[in-house]
Amino acid sequence: MATINTLLNDEQTVHQDAAFYAARRTMAWQRSxxxxxxxxxxxxxxxxxxxxxxxxxxxxxxxxx
The missing domain is CATH 1.20.5 (Single alpha-helices involved in coiled-coils or other helix-helix interfaces)
Structure with missing residues (x-):
């Protein structure tokens, strides 16, 4: 997860966070x-x-x- 300090100019962290949220958004949740x-x-x-x-x-x- 990115903090305020890493979001300033750290594109790699922003890219990792974007990939994490994109993967989570497309994840198929199991039925409870x-x-x-x-x-x-x-x-x-x-x-x-x-x-x-x-x-x-x-x-x-x-x-x-």
Whole structure:
């Protein structure tokens, strides 16, 4: 990592830092395991979103009639 003193004129350190951050930005992160409770929560949120879309669609349909 570059400090303020090395960033002044040290192009090699700047280049190393740029390469480090570029490699980190393109790195493929591994999937983390999801607990069953979190999986249930995420599915319930998906279901809630779908149900709310249905409610909005019904409200819009009633409004347009």
């Amino acid at each position: 395991t999801i607990s069953p409770r979190l999986r249930l929560l995420l599915w319930s949120l998906r279901l809630y979103v779908v149900l709310m879309l249905v409610v909005v669609a019904i409200a819009l349909a009633r409004l347009l009639q």
